[in-house]
Amino acid sequence: MKTRGALSKTRLLPSLVGLILTLLGLAMLIGGIKLSQLGGSxxxxxxxxxxxxxxxxxxxxRRAAIWLFALFLLASTVWSLREVGLDWWQLVPRLAMWFVLGIVLLLPWVRRPLGITRMKSASAAALSIAVVLAGLTAVASQFTHPHDVDGTITRDAPGQNDAVADTMNGDWPSYGGTERGQRYSPLDQITPQNVGKLEEVWRYRTGDIPGPDDPSETTAxxxxxxxxxxLYVCTPHSQVIALDPDSGNELWRFDPKLSTQSADSFKGWAHMTCRGVAYYEDDGDAAEPAYASADVDASENAANGDDGIPASVEDEPTATCPRRLFLPTADTRLIALNADTGEMCPGFGDNGSIDLTQNIGSFTAGGYYSTSPPSVAHGLVIIGGHVTDNESTNEPSGVIRAYDAKDGHLVWNWDSGNPDETTPIGFDETYTRNSPNMWSVMSVDSELGLIxxxxxxxxxxxxxxxxxPEAGKYSAGVTALDIDTGQVRWTHQFTHHDLWDMDVGGQPSLVDIQxxxxVKPALMASTKQGSIYVLDRRTGEAIVPIHEIEAPQGAVEGDRTAATQPHSELNFSPDMLHGKDMWGVTPLDQMLCRIQFQSLRYEGMYTPPSLQGSLxxxxxxxxxxxxxxxxxxERQIAFASPAYMAFTSQLVPREQADGGERISETEGVQPNAGAPYGVIMGAFLSRLxxxxxxxxxxxxxxxDLNNHQTVWQHKxxxxxxxxxxxxxxxMGVPALGGPIMTGGGVAFLSGTLDQYLRAYDVTNGSELWKGRLPAGGQxxxxxxxxxxxxxxxxxxxxGHGSLGTKQGDYVVAYALPEGDDSN
Incomplete structure (x- = not known):
């Protein structure tokens, strides 16, 4: 009896391992049948x-278990190499679990109860070989970088760019560095040789922390x-803070005391953000008044004054406010602040403020406001607005408005729904509802007179x-307007009949390229689809060739798709996904992702939205x-941070959409009121x-801008x-937020999901330094x-609420140690 009991105990571990393998096998068998029925592996x-x-x-x-698993592990290794080669992160879900289980099966407490007492036995030797080969495959993959491009842009360091240096003067006066949106500074004290010495020199906290009633996408x-x-800082709740640049000490603060527009809370808002403010210094320019138009009747002129000009304009609007900040607020105002004191400029608009809801019509709380800073050019402050995605077909206009930077009177308005008429509309008129909007940041060429x-x-x-037709013409591209009149000078579309939210999000970069x-004056527009369109900014004609490629067809009833889509020769567009590109931590969740992938409609980029669900x-x-x-x-280099994350969308018939829950602009059921379909959207994620x-x-x-070739690329x-x-x-993670470059040959980027500010050598992309941040740097x-x-x-x-990065209220400054600018 003792012998039988001891034998029973020794078989316990093999039986337990056997039970686990049996359950794993059953799950994979069920999933494998489903996947094969869908046409997968x-x-x-x-x-x-x-x-x-x-x-x-x-x-x-039975000792045959060891033989069978050895054969399985060997076959899995060969299959994995055939599918993905020596790609470590692709091999992990395919082999890691089986590799570990192979080692477990070789343990004496497992094999001895099977009658395999020595490792030299044939079955143990076979399994040992399979385990070693799988391990060697993993080791070999550590020395390969299949997704990287190694190269160096060999170009001598530039001399001082006098034009850029004169414009910036050691400052950062505009959102993109200058109005040209290059995100470049000629400062060259920090170099690849000394950047490793960077240290945090001060840290400031704004006190603007996301609250419990704030939108999930409350972002800094x-x-x-x-x-x-x-230094001028703008917080998510539209507060502006002036800081001492050397110490980070607060000089003044302005709080607009936002009206929530929704019963004392921000619930229901899509997001809350302020990307920046704009600076203006009076140089004697003045915009031509435009009050006495045929659309403004006598009664309105009488309300304004005998000559139709508001009383505030008749004062000296810049005498007490010669240097200004223009702040777009989340409750739909444009405020002019004295850049010296933080007080509102009384000669601008209505005692320092313009109500941007004028002529816009109705909208839901948070459904219209400017998340991005305006542009200031030729004495005008020019502003667009964000419109909540996928709320309805009856949203506010995407009108662009230009106000006199001194007194705030409306000089022109460009409404893409009525593109030829830019004279300010009448007091009781409404701009075209639901016309395409411009929520991002404009670029300006003051010399050409174009925005x-x-x-x-x-x-x-x-x-x-x-x-x-007007929406079809002006959507998802770049439109150039005359700064002084708002008239269209050219437009170039990058996505035809956009059904994928491919709006142009990035501020175009203006650069003269060889x-x-x-040398040609170029505009470089980065896009969601990955193409970087390089146009002659005078005419909108392509400098880098653009080709029309065939696009998938088959939109839902009542809609259509464009036959072709434009594709720039300079692009970071991803390759088409296949089943082998699905991922997971284990073979099980990878299999489930493959099932999900095969269940969706997917024919590559521009797969139309569908009732089935599209990738x-x-x-x-x-x-x-x-x-x-x-x-x-100067160096003629562009620094980019491409990201690759798939989403899913599924159209939902009207009667079903009306009962769904909307979580955010990218989660839950998007109502699309007025359209026959709502849509369910979200990131393409596994069950984990x-x-x-x-x-x-x-x-x-x-x-390299001279030949538009990608010279280097690193995860x-x-x-x-x-x-x-x-x-x-x-692993290589997405970055939400842009890079900057410097005259010293160093680029900086903070937007990755991990909390670091990183520095890179612009010539080869090598990471030179990183500083730990107290919260997300998106x-x-x-x-x-x-x-x-x-x-x-x-x-x-x-941080960023939608991305789940740590939120905070920090402003952090780095510099070389005092007195150390050695190379």
Whole structure:
């Protein structure tokens, strides 16, 4: 009896392992049958049989279990190499679990009860060989970088760019560095040789923390300005704070005391953000008054004054406010602040403020306001507005309005629904409802007299059956307007009949580039689909060739799709996804992702939305979003941070959509009131909440502007702050927020999901330094020269609600040690 009891105990471990393998095999068999029925890989069905039989043989104490698992592990290794090669992160879900189980089966407590007493036995030797081969495959994959591009942009360091240096003067006076949106500074104190010495020199907290009633997407996407001897910071709730650039000490603060527009809370708002403010200094320019138009009747003129000009205009509007900040608030105001004191400028608009709801019509709380800073040019402050995505077909107009920067009178308005008439409309008129909007940041060429609008879409994003011809023309591209009149000078569309939310999110970068035909004034527009369109900014004609490629067809009833879509030769557009590109931690969740993938409609980029559910890749955040790219006009290099995350969308018939719950602009049922379909949207995730597509999901890349070739590209960022276990695994993660470049040959980027500000060598993309941030840095950093002569690099670290990064209220400045600017 003792012998039988001891034998029973020794068989307990093999039986337990056998039970686990049997259950694993059964799950894979069921999933494998489903996957094969959908046209996917047969591996999981066959693997389910092999693993399940191994488990049953273990329970029966048969040594054949070891032989069978050895054969299975060897076959799995060969299959994995055939599917993905030596790609470590792709091999992990395919082999890691089986590798560990192979080692478990070789343990003496498992094999001895099966009668395998020595490792030299044939079955143990076979399994040992299979385990070693799988392990060697994993080791070999550590020395390969299949997604990287190695290269160097060999170009001598530039001399001082006098034009840029004179414009910036060691400052960062505009959201994109200058009105040209290059996100470049000629400061060169920080170099690849000394950037490793950067240290945090001060830290400031704004006190603007997301509250319990705030939208989930409450974000600190602000890029501060440095001008007028001060730093100007804008917080998510539209507060403006002036700081001392050298110490971070607060100089003044302005709180607009937002009206919530919704019963004392922000619930129901899509998001809450302030990307920045605009600076203006009176130089004697004046915009021509436009009050006495035929659309303004005598009674309105009488209310304004005998000559139709508001009384405030007859004062001296800039005498007490010669240097101004223009602040767009979340409750739909445009406020002019004295840049010296933080007080409202009384001569601008109505005692310092303009009500941007005028002529807009009705909208839901938070459904219309300017999330991005306006542009200031030719004495005008020019502003667009964000419109909530996928709320309805009756949203506010996407009108662009130009106000006199001194007194605030409306000089012109450009409404893409009525594009030829730019004279200010009458007091009781309404701009075209639901015309395409411009929510991002404009770029300006003051010499050419043009302002460049990165355009969005007519709502809703995923259904366009009733879009107007004007909406079709001006959506999802760049439109150039005459600064002084608002008249269209040219427009170039980047997505035809956009059904994928491919609005142009990034501020276009204006740079003069060297071509075979000489230097040309270019506009570079980064887009969600991954193409970077390089146009002659005088005419809108392509400098880098653009080709029309065939697009998938078959929209839902009542809609249509464009036959072709434009594709730039300079692009970071992703390759088409396949079943082998699905990912997971284990073979099980990878299999479930494959099933999900095969269940969706997917024919590549521009797969139409469907009732079945479509895979949208690139997804809603796109390859490039509002962070754009950075360009070095001297070295002729562009620095980009492409990201790759797939989304899903499923159209929902009207009667079903009306009962669904909307969580945010990218989660839950988007109502699309007025359209025949709502839509369910979300990231393409596994049951574990991980991306279903394999990493890398984010890179940094360098482009030679002279030949528009990608010279280097490296995966970027870790999962330290987004994984259950805080391990700094270098998987390559998305970055939301833009890069900057400097005259010293160093680029900076803070937008990755892990909490770091990183520095890179612009010539080859190598990471030179990283500084730990106290919260997520989903914004674009900036750099400036302090009064102490040091070059500072500054970033706002406030996190991003939708991305789940740590939220906060920090402004952090870095510099070389005092007195150390050695190379």
């Amino acid at each position: 047969w591996y999981y069905l066959i693997a389910g049989i092999g693993v399940g039989l191994t488990g049953l043989l273990l329970i029966a104490a 996407e602000n890029t501060p300005l440095k001008v007028n001897g001060k 460049y609008l990165p355009m969005g879409n007519q709502m809703p994003d995923q259904w366009g059956g009733n879009r107007t 071509t075979d035909e000489g 949208v890749y690139p997804g809603n955040f796109g390859v490039f979003d509002w962070g754009g790219i950075a360009v070095d006009p 909440g991980l991306p279903c597509q394999a990493p890398p999901w984010g890179y940094v890349a360098g482009v 970027n960022g870790t999962v330290r702050d987004s994984a259950p276990v805080p391990m700094p695994l270098p 914004t674009t950093p900036m750099t400036y020269e302090g009064q102490d002569g040091r070059q500072y690099v500054l970033v706002m670290a406030g």
